[in-house]
Amino acid sequence: MLTAMDHRNIDEHSIADRYVSNSLAPEERAAFESHLVDCQDCTDRVLLAEMFCARQPDPLPLRAKLAARLKPWQLLMILAITVMLLVAIPAILIPVYLNLVR
Secondary structure (H helix, E strand, O other): OOOOOOHHHHHHOOHHHHHHOOOOOHHHHHHHHHHHHHOHHHHHHHHHHHHHHHHOOOOOOHHHHHHHHOOHHHHHHHHHHHHHHHHHHHHHHHHHHHHHHO
16 A cells, blocks of 8 residues: 555556556555646556557457357357258258259
């Protein structure tokens, strides 16, 4: 817990970065917001931290995000439908192709 919001403590404890990532304790957040009101330098630090965070690539690919949102039974249903389609499509198309070739 920080006792004072001076620039040395803000730098040492990465307060601006932690503020942007919402990882400050409520007391620290309130103290930093009070400090931000009168400090253009720290306001600039927060804006810079927000820009930096916005440019970071998302660590998870889209497939991983989708899989994380789905319940296990939903993943199982998607897998079952995929297997059925992989079996059914050739089973339907091969006889049609053979009739066309004759």
